[in-house]
Amino acid sequence: MNIALLGYGKMGKTIEQIAIKRGHNIVLTVDKDDENYDLTKADVAIDFSIPNVAFNNISNCINNNVPVISGTTGWLAKYDDAVNLCKEKDGAFIYASNYSLGVNIFFELNKTLAKMMSNLKQYDVTMEEIHHTQKLDAPSGTAITLAEGIIAKHAEFDNWKLNETGKKTIPITSKRIKHVPGTHTVNYESEVDTISIEHVAHNRQGFALGAVIAAEWLVGKTGVFTMNDVLNIG
Numbered sequence: 001m002n003i004a005l006l007g008y009g010k011m012g013k014t015i016e017q018i019a020i021k022r023g024h025n026i027v028l029t030v031d032k033d034d035e036n037y038d039l040t041k042a043d044v045a046i047d048f049s050i051p052n053v054a055f056n057n058i059s060n061c062i063n064n065n066v067p068v069i070s071g072t073t074g075w076l077a078k079y080d081d082a083v084n085l086c087k088e089k090d091g092a093f094i095y096a097s098n099y100s101l102g103v104n105i106f107f108e109l110n111k112t113l114a115k116m117m118s119n120l121k122q123y124d125v126t127m128e129e130i131h132h133t134q135k136l137d138a139p140s141g142t143a144i145t146l147a148e149g150i151i152a153k154h155a156e157f158d159n160w161k162l163n164e165t166g167k168k169t170i171p172i173t174s175k176r177i178k179h180v181p182g183t184h185t186v187n188y189e190s191e192v193d194t195i196s197i198e199h200v201a202h203n204r205q206g207f208a209l210g211a212v213i214a215a216e217w218l219v220g221k222t223g224v225f226t227m228n229d230v231l232n233i234g
Contacts, residue, residue: 001219004028004042006057007049007072010134014208015046022212030057039064044215051075051136058082058093067092067218071099071211073141083224092218096227097141099210103184104227106199110146110186113197114153123188123195125150125157130175130183138162138174142184147172150186181207 001024005012008029016026027041032050037060039045045061047054051074061068062085070093079095086093098104117123129143139147139162147160147170160170181201188195201207210227217230227233 001025001216002027002041002043003215004030004037004039004045004061004066006030006045006047006061006068007032009048011048011071011204011208012046014204015048015211018205018208019212019215022216024212039066042066044068044219046070046211046215047072048211055082059085062086062089062091062093065089065091067215067221069094069096069099069211069214069218071096071207073097073144074137076141086224090222092221092223092225094214094218094225094227094230096210096214097145098182098207099214099227100199100201100206101210101213101231102206103142103199103201104210104231104233106184106197107145107149108233109197111149111153113186113188113195114150117188117195118154118156120188121156122190124190125154125170126173126187126189127160127170128173128175128183128185128187130177130180132180133176133178135176138176139172140174140182140184142182143172143174146184146186 008031030037045068047057047070049072054072054075055078129140151157158168165171183200185198214230
């Protein structure tokens with residue numbers, strides 16, 4: 001499989017190493033400042049760029065009939081535009097806030113716990129996410145996905161806010177600490193006890209492997225998909 005890497009920072013380089021180990025070829029690397037590039041040799045593109053260029057990268061792929069997966073967060077105001085373009089062009093597209101296989105299992109555990117806790121009003125929910133200091137957006141896309149999972153399954157919450165509390169609100173605390181790949185914690189606290197679930201990433205390898213697996217899965221398909229489709233969850 002010939003892969004175009006759109007975004008060639010630390011994550012892009014880790015994806016490159018894993019893709020090559022799995023027998024794939026990297027035919028194009030695009031840095032964040034590159035705007036004109038040739039996708040004709042690519043069977044699939046993997047976008048881990050930056051928020052202000054992600055939509056342009058995704059659009060370029062769809063318009064050139066190249067399946068694309070994106071793990072860039074912070075651009076989702078244009079997500080519906082990307083979905084509509086994909087449907088119009090009969091393209092193939094996956095967005096995920098996190099491609100780690102472990103995190104996607106964690107997403108499902110989070111929703112299951114939220115459903116179980118929905119009628120137990122004595123518990124308050126809080127969330128914390130920690131990332132490296134180069135992380136541009138806060139809260140992280142992964143934290144937002146976790147909060148949305150709780151909102152979908154828990155009757156007592158209908159929104160989330162960064163560093164704010166309020167009625168029906170899930171407060172998310174974001175921390176930026178050097179050399180932390182990603183830690184996400186969901187807490188249910190009452191006067192008598194605390195229930196916590198947590199995912200701790202040890203390095204970027206898990207994110208990168210999931211992205212390559214998603215790219216392998218997407219080739220030859222048409223439509224808009226999620227990691228649940230890739231992993232056959234739900």
